Amino acid sequence: MRNAKRIAFLTLSASLASVCSVSYAKTEKHGLLSIEQSGIASYYSDKMHGQRTANGEVYDKNALTAAHPSLPFGSLVRVVNLSNNRSVELRINSRAGHRNRRLLDVSKQAAKELGFVQAGLAKVKLEVLRFGDA
Structure with missing residues (x-):
């Protein structure tokens, strides 16, 4: 199971590199890697509600x-x-x-909590706190 997660993580990491900048850090907890990315965020219009x-x-x-290009749902x-420097925790769905x-x-x-509704776009940093199962 552990090897399967690592293979999935490495595959995911390779696909993320084409979208944004990615950095990795080894964590003490379970010896897994964490991901940080930076790039542009937008928000869904009201018509998507x-x-x-x-x-x-x-x-x-x-x-x-x-929504994220490749992180697992959840x-x-x-x-x-x-x-x-405003931040928020979000679930990928x-x-x-x-x-x-x-x-x-x-x-x-x-977008409201991050303070970019007026601008429509923002340069953001993303840190994965927990990988989803899906």
């Missing part, structure tokens, strides 16, 4: 969720807006499009 996300749940603009991440080359698409509530 009530639509299905990639994992099948209904998108709620008031929830603290995000992963918990801390996102920091690099222009104002959908896929960000590879075409727009953004690191994250966040819910409107997350």
